Amino acid sequence: MEIPFTSKARPDTGLYNAKVAIWLFLASEVMLFGALFSSYIMLRIGAPEGTWPLPGKMLMTFPGAFNTAVLIVSSVTVVLAWASLKFGNFAQYKKFQAVTIACAFVFMGVKAFEYHDKLTHYAIVKTDGSVWDGHMVQQDDQSVTITIHAHEEEGGHDHDHDHAEHAHDDEHAGDKHVNINAYLGVKGIKGFEYNVDEHGHHVDGEVTIPRSEIAKITNYGPQHSTYLAIYFTLTGLHALHVCGGAFVIFMIWGPLAKMWETDPERYINRVEVSGLFWHFVDLVWIFLFPLLYLL
Amino acid sequence: MASDHSNPPKNFREFLQHERSYMIVFGTLLVFTGITVAIAQVDLEHDYNMFHGANMTLGLIIATFKATLVMLFFMHLISEKQLIYLVMGFTFFFFTGLMGLTVWAMLDYPKLTTFFM
Numbered sequence: 001m002e003i004p005f006t007s008k009a010r011p012d013t014g015l016y017n018a019k020v021a022i023w024l025f026l027a028s029e030v031m032l033f034g035a036l037f038s039s040y041i042m043l044r045i046g047a048p049e050g051t052w053p054l055p056g057k058m059l060m061t062f063p064g065a066f067n068t069a070v071l072i073v074s075s076v077t078v079v080l081a082w083a084s085l086k087f088g089n090f091a092q093y094k095k096f097q098a099v100t101i102a103c104a105f106v107f108m109g110v111k112a113f114e115y116h117d118k119l120t121h122y123a124i125v126k127t128d129g130s131v132w133d134g135h136m137v138q139q140d141d142q143s144v145t146i147t148i149h150a151h152e153e154e155g156g157h158d159h160d161h162d163h164a165e166h167a168h169d170d171e172h173a174g175d176k177h178v179n180i181n182a183y184l185g186v187k188g189i190k191g192f193e194y195n196v197d198e199h200g201h202h203v204d205g206e207v208t209i210p211r212s213e214i215a216k217i218t219n220y221g222p223q224h225s226t227y228l229a230i231y232f233t234l235t236g237l238h239a240l241h242v243c244g245g246a247f248v249i250f251m252i253w254g255p256l257a258k259m260w261e262t263d264p265e266r267y268i269n270r271v272e273v274s275g276l277f278w279h280f281v282d283l284v285w286i287f288l289f290p291l292l293y294l295l
Numbered sequence: 296m297a298s299d300h301s302n303p304p305k306n307f308r309e310f311l312q313h314e315r316s317y318m319i320v321f322g323t324l325l326v327f328t329g330i331t332v333a334i335a336q337v338d339l340e341h342d343y344n345m346f347h348g349a350n351m352t353l354g355l356i357i358a359t360f361k362a363t364l365v366m367l368f369f370m371h372l373i374s375e376k377q378l379i380y381l382v383m384g385f386t387f388f389f390f391t392g393l394m395g396l397t398v399w400a401m402l403d404y405p406k407l408t409t410f411f412m
Binding site (some may be wrong): 013015016019020023024026027031034035037038041042045055056061065068069072075076078079083084087088089092095151192275276279280282283286287289290291293294295 | 303304307310314316317318320321325328331332335336340351354355357358359362365366369370375376377378382383385386389390394395396398400401
């Protein structure tokens with residue numbers, strides 16, 4: 001039995017099957033991400049003072065902004081690819097959609113770089129109460145070596161700036177700057193004195209800490225803080241959508257492209273529907289980028 | 296909008312001109328992404344004496360504007376069939392309800408915290 005309205009539109013609605021289906025699916029997707037955005041709001045509002053990162057301090061802005069531009073480019077190439085098919089220009093469609101797939105790879109590459117940066121970034125509390133924050137170089141049973149870049153601003157801690165202006169300004173520190181110790185759940189330690197040796201000097205470069213002197217060690221993964229938990233959840237789910245969307249677009253673009261010869265109208269419909277999903281992925285990122293990276 | 300597909304463009308330049316609405320939206324989205332980043336670099340509340348949460352409000356307004364452009368032009372909601380509008384109407388209703396409940400819960404938060412503590 002042949003399924004009706006896979007190519008031609010149904011007369012009463014003016015829509016073919018897949019178009020209705022994708023919009024119903026996108027409706028459910030809106031509610032899925034809506035629930036997570038709602039969770040984000042509640043977690044942010046309910047976060048104890050000083051535990052939510054300062055705007056633009058926890059994540060690097062440039063990769064996020066770059067990825068936003070990448071998704072916008074891919075969104076326009078998807079719609080231009082569809083328009084090319086409408087004009088019967090299959091070769092042009094192939095080129096546009098190739099750019100879309102390339103954009104998906106670039107996006108995931110940048111995301112992988114960001115995740116790697118967070119998962120190799122560690123905060124260590126020593127038994128003497130001092131806090132050390134840097135990227136893991138190596139670790140074994142005896143010791144942990146991290147590298148500290150005193151001038152780096154990512155990780156939520158603009159070291160020199162914080163120290164210069166606020167290290168001795170504890171009464172304002174709590175409301176203006178995130179207290180690293182609040183992340184780590186360490187009680188009784190105030191201020192922002194971290195990556196400081198016993199002589200009070202700020203350390204720059206590699207530091208090796210014996211395991212016996214470590215009271216607590218954690219990387220900047222989802223378990224590190226509420227913010228990073230919702231960050232990884234939201235961006236992880238979004239990244240899955242990017243992978244899924246790119247896979248479908250690739251399949252239609254490559255292995256399933258023969259349909260253009262046998263049933264061009266249905267093929268155009270497939271391109272349109274996959275494009276609608278891709279635009280939704282872009283749409284979600286439009287909100288994720290400012291909420292997680294900037295505000 | 297790519298509404299007229301009966302007269303195919305002769306070359307790529309003509310194609311882009313024919314689809315210029317997409318190109319205009321594309322440029323607008325990029326410009327407003329830049330504006331979003333620029334706004335985040337300043338503290339509107341303290342440096343410009345604006346209201347509490349001005350950065351967040353403006354950031355979300357721009358994001359909503361960008362999302363609207365994507366929906367209207369790239370997803371063709373500017374000229375869709377009635378059934379699609381119906382589906383989106385229901386979605387809008389439930390999404391707004393969800394956010395409304397979130398705000399309601401937000402306003403209740405300190406009271407509830409005190410109660411349970």
